Amino acid sequence: xxEFLQQLVNGITVGSIYALIALGYTMVYGILMFxxxxxxxxxxxxxxxxxYLMTQLGLPFLIATPLTVIxxxxxxxxxxxxxxxxxxxxxxxGPLITAIGxxxxxxxxxxxIFGTDPRPFPLPSFLERNxxxxxxxxxxxxxxxxxxxxxxxxxxxxxxxxHTRMGKAMRATKINKQVAPLMGINLDTVIxxxxxxxxxxxxxxxxxxxxxxNSVSPTMGFMPGLVAxxxxxxxxxxxxxxxxIGGMLIGILENLGAGYISSGFKQGIAFFVLIxxxxxxxxxxxxxxxxxxx
Amino acid sequence: xxxxxQGEKVSKNFDGVQALVEVDxxxxxxxxxxxxxxxxxxxxxxxxxxxxxxxxxxxxITLGSQEITKRKPYAITKLGVARTFQNIRLFHQMTxxxxxxxxxxxxxxxxxxxxxxxxxxxxxxxGVIREKALKALDFVGLAxxxxxxxxSLPYGEQRRLEIARALATEPTLLLLDEPxxxxxxxxxxxxxxxxxxxxxxxxxxxLIEHDMKVVMGICDRIMVLNFGQKIAEGSPGQIQKDPRVIxxxxxxxx
Amino acid sequence: MEAYLAxxxxxxxxYAVITMGQNIILGYTGLFGIAQAAxxxxxxxxxxxxxxxxxxxxxxxxxxxxxxxxxxxxLLGLATMRLGGDYFxxxxxxxxxxxxxxxxxxxxxxxxxxxxxDIPRPSLWGFSFDTRLSYCLLVWVLxxxxxxxxxxxxxxxxxxxxxxxxxNETAALxxxxxxxxxxxxxxxxxxxYAGVGGVLYAHYxxxxxxxxxxxxxxxxxxxxxxxxGMGSISGSxxxxxxxxxxxxxxxxxxxxxxxxxxxxxxxxxILVAAILTRPRGIMGMAEFRFQALFKGGPWIREI
Numbered sequence: 001x002x003e004f005l006q007q008l009v010n011g012i013t014v015g016s017i018y019a020l021i022a023l024g025y026t027m028v029y030g031i032l033m034f035x036x037x038x039x040x041x042x043x044x045x046x047x048x049x050x051x052y053l054m055t056q057l058g059l060p061f062l063i064a065t066p067l068t069v070i071x072x073x074x075x076x077x078x079x080x081x082x083x084x085x086x087x088x089x090x091x092x093x094g095p096l097i098t099a100i101g102x103x104x105x106x107x108x109x110x111x112x113i114f115g116t117d118p119r120p121f122p123l124p125s126f127l128e129r130n131x132x133x134x135x136x137x138x139x140x141x142x143x144x145x146x147x148x149x150x151x152x153x154x155x156x157x158x159x160x161x162x163h164t165r166m167g168k169a170m171r172a173t174k175i176n177k178q179v180a181p182l183m184g185i186n187l188d189t190v191i192x193x194x195x196x197x198x199x200x201x202x203x204x205x206x207x208x209x210x211x212x213x214n215s216v217s218p219t220m221g222f223m224p225g226l227v228a229x230x231x232x233x234x235x236x237x238x239x240x241x242x243x244x245i246g247g248m249l250i251g252i253l254e255n256l257g258a259g260y261i262s263s264g265f266k267q268g269i270a271f272f273v274l275i276x277x278x279x280x281x282x283x284x285x286x287x288x289x290x291x292x293x294x
Numbered sequence: 295x296x297x298x299x300q301g302e303k304v305s306k307n308f309d310g311v312q313a314l315v316e317v318d319x320x321x322x323x324x325x326x327x328x329x330x331x332x333x334x335x336x337x338x339x340x341x342x343x344x345x346x347x348x349x350x351x352x353x354x355i356t357l358g359s360q361e362i363t364k365r366k367p368y369a370i371t372k373l374g375v376a377r378t379f380q381n382i383r384l385f386h387q388m389t390x391x392x393x394x395x396x397x398x399x400x401x402x403x404x405x406x407x408x409x410x411x412x413x414x415x416x417x418x419x420x421g422v423i424r425e426k427a428l429k430a431l432d433f434v435g436l437a438x439x440x441x442x443x444x445x446s447l448p449y450g451e452q453r454r455l456e457i458a459r460a461l462a463t464e465p466t467l468l469l470l471d472e473p474x475x476x477x478x479x480x481x482x483x484x485x486x487x488x489x490x491x492x493x494x495x496x497x498x499x500x501l502i503e504h505d506m507k508v509v510m511g512i513c514d515r516i517m518v519l520n521f522g523q524k525i526a527e528g529s530p531g532q533i534q535k536d537p538r539v540i541x542x543x544x545x546x547x548x
Numbered sequence: 549m550e551a552y553l554a555x556x557x558x559x560x561x562x563y564a565v566i567t568m569g570q571n572i573i574l575g576y577t578g579l580f581g582i583a584q585a586a587x588x589x590x591x592x593x594x595x596x597x598x599x600x601x602x603x604x605x606x607x608x609x610x611x612x613x614x615x616x617x618x619x620x621x622x623l624l625g626l627a628t629m630r631l632g633g634d635y636f637x638x639x640x641x642x643x644x645x646x647x648x649x650x651x652x653x654x655x656x657x658x659x660x661x662x663x664x665x666d667i668p669r670p671s672l673w674g675f676s677f678d679t680r681l682s683y684c685l686l687v688w689v690l691x692x693x694x695x696x697x698x699x700x701x702x703x704x705x706x707x708x709x710x711x712x713x714x715x716n717e718t719a720a721l722x723x724x725x726x727x728x729x730x731x732x733x734x735x736x737x738x739x740x741y742a743g744v745g746g747v748l749y750a751h752y753x754x755x756x757x758x759x760x761x762x763x764x765x766x767x768x769x770x771x772x773x774x775x776x777g778m779g780s781i782s783g784s785x786x787x788x789x790x791x792x793x794x795x796x797x798x799x800x801x802x803x804x805x806x807x808x809x810x811x812x813x814x815x816x817x818i819l820v821a822a823i824l825t826r827p828r829g830i831m832g833m834a835e836f837r838f839q840a841l842f843k844g845g846p847w848i849r850e851i
Contacts, residue, residue, distance in 0.1 A: 035634045083820050092633055093580055094823050097774060100767060101819025108813040116809075229638075271642065278628075278635050345722060371724035383719035385712045387833065396712050400724030402705055406733060409704030410697050416704065423705065463724055 002136030007259040008252060013143040013212070015251020016150035020205035021228035022235070022243040023157065024076075024198030030174045030238035031194050032088075037099035038079060039202060040225020041106035046072045046203025047121070047216040048110055054122045061124035065207055069200045076199025077192045085188070103221075110218035118217035121210030146208050153201060154244045161240060170194060174238065227254075227270040233277050236287025245285060296359055298323045298467055298498045299344070304353035306336075306343055306522075313339045315522040316353065321467075326489065326499045328513035330506075330533075332542055336522040337502045338380055341469050344500075345377050346370045357467070372400040376465035378456040380472050380502075386445035390436055390455055393444050394427035397462025401426070430462040431455075433495075434488060450481045457488070467498045474505045486512050510534065518542065554680035556792060558752055561687035562745045563788035567772040568698055568781060569741025574770075575779030575833070576707065577734040578714030580633055583624060583640040584769045586647035587617040587739035589761030591746025593651060596664045596756055606670030606751055613747035614740045620647075621739025625732035644766050651758035663757025667750050687748055694741060695781045699835075701737070702781075710734055711779075742769075764812065771815050775822050777831030786830050791815070 021043050028036045049071050053064035083102050087094035123129070129140040161167035173180040173190050181187055209224070210216045231250045235242025250270055257269045277284060301319035305312070313336045321327045329337050342348040344355055346367035355363045362370050376397070385393050402423055408416040431437045434454040439447065444455060453473055460468055470489070474482050482505065489512055493499055503509050509516060510530040518526040518533060520542040526533055533539055566584050573581045594616040595609030604612075628639040651658050658664065669678045670686065677683045701707045709730045712720040721727050750756050768791065776787020795811040822829060834848045 035638070083824070086824055090827070093574075093578075094827060096580060096634065096637060097770070098820045098823050100770070101816045101823070103816070104764075104767065104812055105816030105820065108809050108816060111809045112813060271645075274638075275642065278631055278639060282631070282635065347718070347721065366726070367721045368724045368726045371722065377722055379719065379722070383716045383722075385715035385719065387715050388708070388711055392708055392711075396708055396720070396723050396725070399705060399709060399712075404705050406701075406706055406737065409701050409706045412700045412704075420704065459723065 003259060004256075005135070005137045007255040009137055009139050009143065011252035011255035012248060013146050013251070014254065015248035016147050017205045017208050017212070017247075018224070018228050018231045018251050019244045019247025020150055020153060020208075021202050021224060022231040022247045023154075023240060024202045025229050025232040026235070026237055026240060026243040027170075027194050027198045029232070030240075031170065031191060032084075032095075034084070034092075034095050035099070035229070036084075037096065038083075038102040038106060039198070040221035040228070041103050041110075042072060042076055042079075042199045042221075043202040043206045043209075043224065043228075044110065044216075044218065044221035045075055045106060046199075046206030047210045047220060048114060048206075048218075049203070050207040051119060051121055051210060051216050052114075055119075061122075061127070065204070068207060069203045072203035072206075073196040073200035076195040080192060080195040085191075107218055107221065114218060116218060118215045118220075121214050121216055123211055123214070127211065142211060146212065149204070149208075153204065157197070157201070158240060166190070166193065226274075230270045230274040230277070233282070234273060234284050236284035239284075239286045242284060242286035295323055297321055298325075298358060299500065300354075300356040301340075301344070302354045302356075304340070304343060304355060305351050306339055306348060307351050313522050314343065314350075317519070317522070317524050319517060319524075321498060321500060323466075323498050324493065324496075325514045326493055326501060326512050328509045328516040328530075329500065329502045329519065330504070330509055330516060331519035331525075334521075335519040337519055338471055339522075340519070341377060341471055341500075341502065344370075345375055345469065368400065371463055371465075374464070374466035375469065376460035376463040376467070377469035378453070378460055378471055378473060380475070382449075382452050382456060384444040384452055384455060384459075386443070388444055389440065390431065390442050390444055390447065391424070391427055391440035393455055393459050394430050394462045395423050397430060397459045397464075398423040398426055399463075401464055426464075427462050430458045433461060433491070434458040450477055453477070453485075454488070457492075461492070465497060467500060468492060470499065470501045470503075472502055472504060474503055474508050477505075482508060551680050554684045556796070557684050558680065558687050558748075560785070560788050560792050561684070561691045562748045562752070563769065563772060563792065564691050564785040565694055565748070566742045566745035566769050567776065567784040567788050568694060569738035569745070570769050570773040571738075571779055571781070571784050572698065572701070572710070572741065573734050573738035574773060575777075575783075576702065576710040576714065577731060578717075579731060579734060580637040581624075581628075581640040581735055581738070582637060582766050582770050583621075583643045584738070584742045585761045585763070585766035586644040587621055587742035588746040588749070588765070588769075589647055589651060589758070590620050590739075591617040591743030592750035592756050592761075593658060593664070593746075594743075595747040596667045596750045597657065599668055599751075600664060600666070606668070606747075607672070609751070610744065610747050613750075614743040617743025617746065618736045618740035621736035622732060624739075625735035629728055629731050629735075641763060641766070644761070644763050648758050648761050648763075651761065658758070661757060661759075663755055664750075665755045667754045667756065669754065670751055683752055687752075690744065690748065691785070694744065695785075698741075698781050706730070706733070767819075768815060771819050771822075773829075774827075775818055775829050777829030777833065779833040780829070780831040780835055782834075782836035783829055783831035790830070791818070794818075 024039045025036060028034060046068055050064055050068040053059045053067060054061060079102055083098040084095045127142055127145060129142045131138060131140045161170060169185045169190050173185060227250060231246035232243045234249060235246030254269050297320045299321040301317055303316040303318060304314055305316050306314040331337055343350045346365055350363055354361060357373055357375060402419050404416040404419050428437055431440060434457055436451060436454055436458055447455060474485055477485060486508055489499060513530055516530055516533045517524060518539050525538045525542060526536045566588050570584050573579050591613035595613035598604040598609045598612055624643050628636055631639055652660050669676055677686055709725050712725060713727050713730060717727055772787035772791050775790055777783025794814060798810060836848060
């Protein structure tokens, strides 16, 4: 039983991070009906920029982290402006191709600048991993931090989207992109904001991963990006609460699978979940089936 | 001769929204039959159900003596039903001639192997396809523009191309979805003449239209839908005077 | 110098064929399927295994590899065609990952990461294609033949059906086209082309291993198709040529360091830049008119 709880705890930790990354995918898809293939690299950029600020510029964690979030949020906005916005009215294919291009570009840019070897990630002293044992389950303080910070962010985002003017503007744009401008909503601003928020949150996810696994590398974006994307689809792509649930679920599934079946299972589980979803229930847990007008 | 199209208690609902409610319909061969009603009444949905693009939730649709209720769209086209679309759906990057030649897809059969290796049989068939497509273009007056890209045509000609493409499928029943939309009076008159010629060549026409001059001018009979239900049916004269129709379009007098 | 040029031309020719396949799927039919690397790998391994384990000659391996790839294309098409555009793309990428994993792990058949060495060069009636020049000729004869066949398809009932689906699938359905079937045929046909490329690759390099059939490879092919012009046969050749020569130019200019990183950086930039500035690629949907060489007239044929 304690084995089960142990895996559960680990799963919830990792799941929280997946949820944060998944939010970026789901928010962008919700508004633009577009899968941002480059989002995994954005998360990686967060990890690297944070690493750079802390190890190369010696900035303390509490300064480096907000700076990273802002920088990556800007990165997301810039990418949207350059690579996606000009294609907004063209065919569906264009942005998908440029997204792949941006993803390759960012990955290799990081490799060119930082080299391909993984680097250790600095751990600030107040986050030192104190180990606790609760009822046979081992957990450390970092896990607690990650979990609570993620929950805080998710609650904050949920409140923002449902109770603020801008948040309502986002939901209105999601529902009807053509009508929204008629109601005084500036499409460009809303979309930029969505990218900024999604990217900034993903950056935090990147830093958390750096702290948790003590490693960052230019290729770290691909797998978590895929897993987070699966989480978003699992929860119902376009649905913010769904992304949170999906992230947690996948994190838990991964760890339970690794614990009870095999550790190689970890890599494959997200993949299998994705295939299963695509084959049987594309709209995920909380999504709705979309219909095209003839 | 059996009626060319029959609908018995055709219903369609989408996730709880009743788009069509037990609609009965009979269209005789050689008629020009009009379908009118306020926006959202279910007219295009009815077309979609007849052509198989949406599946009826209940009821039966019969073409001649064959039931077509659950058949796939391409099978229904092969049986002789062709349509145009409310929002023009041309193959925009292909030429005018190629668009018309697509119409002949269901009347020809060369597949992967014969096409790849250009067998003599395939070349012959291509010749036939081309000829019939040109004839369809000629019928609507577009033969001179055969090699132009479809999206380079002005609006009125694009609508005519859609009709030519549908005619190229050699249908017995032609469904026109708002063919006069966006046309000026002169183009509208030409359209009405074209529809008359199509009927004269032996086809039956089922027409959705908002332009009342067209509807009253060329239709033999008209059916009126509102909120998915049939509220009236009859000759243009009868429909024009029917209080239920007037109410549906204009609302009740206070 | 000659050997270098011949080598370049061989690689370009191989990629040109694979890119033609990509163009059938994406350029003609509008399907965002990017599994060419998987089909190319299937073709390569099929022919290599037939040659190494059963001693079958290249001339059997070639159709076998092509058909094996086509078969998998058919199956992938059937399995994924119900998915909408974005998900279909992901599914095809997933297929590349799966195939690569299978090639890596089914060691009994493929020797896994150790790869298959000593794949024989083709020979015909005693003549062996073991010089670069002769192999180059072989490759380009196949490029010409496959290009011609692709042209035949484009101008046929099937080709028009492909393009109708690309331009307006709903209307295609309304015009009597069995869109599901035609789409699956498109993927299968595109896979056949990739399979041929794979066979040519295997018998040229005489050694293959799973690392060549990766997601990055499939994206390179996509890049070539986009750059050259989606839907153009000549564009496939031009796109392949451009993307094979470009990194070589970088090298000549003295860019050192890990070439593959800079090469990949370049591909990323090309993808974005091409779509933003000239989404139709170099050729768009036009074709180079070879007849112009003999009979005069315009060099480019539109549509």
